[in-house]
Amino acid sequence: MDREKNEICDTIGISFTQDRHGWSDLLVIQGGTSFSLRISDVLSDGPLGLLRLCDAILTNRPESVDLLDEPGGHRLTIYPDPGQQHIMTLEIRALATSDKTEATPMFSTRSKRKQLLTLLMAELWKLHHFHAEPSFQRGRSGFAHADTLLELNRMWDADQRMGPSILK
Numbered sequence: 001m002d003r004e005k006n007e008i009c010d011t012i013g014i015s016f017t018q019d020r021h022g023w024s025d026l027l028v029i030q031g032g033t034s035f036s037l038r039i040s041d042v043l044s045d046g047p048l049g050l051l052r053l054c055d056a057i058l059t060n061r062p063e064s065v066d067l068l069d070e071p072g073g074h075r076l077t078i079y080p081d082p083g084q085q086h087i088m089t090l091e092i093r094a095l096a097t098s099d100k101t102e103a104t105p106m107f108s109t110r111s112k113r114k115q116l117l118t119l120l121m122a123e124l125w126k127l128h129h130f131h132a133e134p135s136f137q138r139g140r141s142g143f144a145h146a147d148t149l150l151e152l153n154r155m156w157d158a159d160q161r162m163g164p165s166i167l168k
Helices: 046-059 113-130 146-158
Strands: 012-018 023-030 033-040 063-068 073-080 087-095 103-112
Touching (some): 012 113, 033 073, 046 073, 103 113
Antiparallel strands (some): 063 073
8 A cells, every 4th residue: 555545634524514304414524625425314314324433433343324315325434444443444435326236436534533533423412402402403304313422422431542522
């Protein structure tokens, strides 16, 4: 592998926006390049997918989630580096159709586990708190994963290697 492929990225940003009427967007930015993933809340549960990725990052195991659009969508995959336990790879693949068989690589980066976890958990925490506002709730799918988010945050806070959580 070349040096650039092995480099660990610390210039990554992630933003999750829950739109009205069953749509959401996930934006991943690295080094001036952005990837915008449109998500149909009818076909996918974006927050649940992000929670699954967070759990896998915390427990240092591979995980894939499909965030579907109409048609197609994207597959997000994370997997640990076998030689460096504090590093994970995040990949985004485009799904041409909803049958999920053809996944074209779009993006891949190696980042620190704690940074990826912090980026994703902060977006979920934000969404959880936005849903406390009645005006935000109108026209949007609810945030049905508050208990899971809070439990995952407790696990992060107690984790010897990854904790404490920044979300208090």
